[in-house]
Amino acid sequence: MRLSTRGHYGLKAIYDLALHYGEGPVPISEIARRQMISEPYLEQLFSVLRKAGLIKSVRGAQGGYLLNRLPEEITVGEIVRVLEGPIAPVECVSENVKEACDQADACISRVVWAKVRDALNKVLDSITLKDMIEEAKKNQNQNLMYYI
Amino acid sequence: MRLSTRGHYGLKAIYDLALHYGEGPVPISEIARRQMISEPYLEQLFSVLRKAGLIKSVRGAQGGYLLNRLPEEITVGEIVRVLEGPIAPVECVSENVKEACDQADACISRVVWAKVRDALNKVLDSITLKDMIEEAKKNQNQNLMYYI
DNA sequence: ACCAATTCCGAGTAAATTACTTTACTTTCA
DNA sequence: TGAAAGTAAAGTAATTTACTCGGAATTGGT
16 A cells, blocks of 8 residues: 655655745756655656646756646645556546446445545545645744754 | 555455354355455465454365454454555555654655555544445345336 | 365465666757 | 756666465364
8 A cells, every 4th residue: 555656756846846936947956856866767757747737847958847836726636646647546446447347246345445545535635735835834833942 | 556456355355254254164265266366365365364363264174264353343454454564655654664764854745644644544444344244235235226 | 094175384486567777859048 | 059957768677466386284074
């Protein structure tokens, strides 16, 4: 029940973009360095995120990537779905698989996986990049208190 | 964000055992046939489930496997955790990984994955084998209505 | 006592997936 | 015009998955 590095790195990277929202294009090399991700690998991920419309790119020198929407308009669920495919613990409850499985009698387990899928989608879709930024600020304040 | 076949097959097989609760030991060959799972592969899974105390075995002729507890005392969460390891979308929020990750600044994503983990555990632990049996009965009644 | 049905155990393996790297472009700013 | 960037497609090593295989141990029935 693990995410691959695609969703893991992808969220970190796009969150980094959200932190620099409004500051113009951020080159992949910077994000890769800050988030400790292989630069050419991150290129691949950003290519997918760009095609999905979550981020946009500026080519050439002084270019880079930017969020294509406000941080409060991008959810973790969207990012994960774009990079990892539809969220489904087993294939037969995936949104893009329409045909029922041929073992109807055994498929009470399908109901279980559908519940898991729904719970997963619900929590992932409830968190936006803005939420994450605010959470980070809150934690930062807590840390400051330790130094007073 | 997929389960491996271990959790998928494991739940089907142990649910099959729950359906035959109170009828004496059920041989692996029967379950494998009914649930369309490779018999030697299922042996492996049952070995793990037995060592975890969820099921017990009777060796020799007329032997087989049985639930080691009442169907209402076994949750889907336990089965999945035993077969797939601790439920955690990324390693750093796994219950058995204690050390914090070394990129403290970037780890706001950790909060996200911890929320996902908790949501997942909550839904999986809320469903027992008995719940599944009752759900199946309910669905069967619905099907009967179509034939009236 | 023996045989067949069963679990138990460890090792082996082919295919798929993952997490990259590599190479070769194209675009744009200064 | 050259360096800094994104774009694209192919290649690859390591890991994981989903098994298979062989055989030993156990037990009920005849």
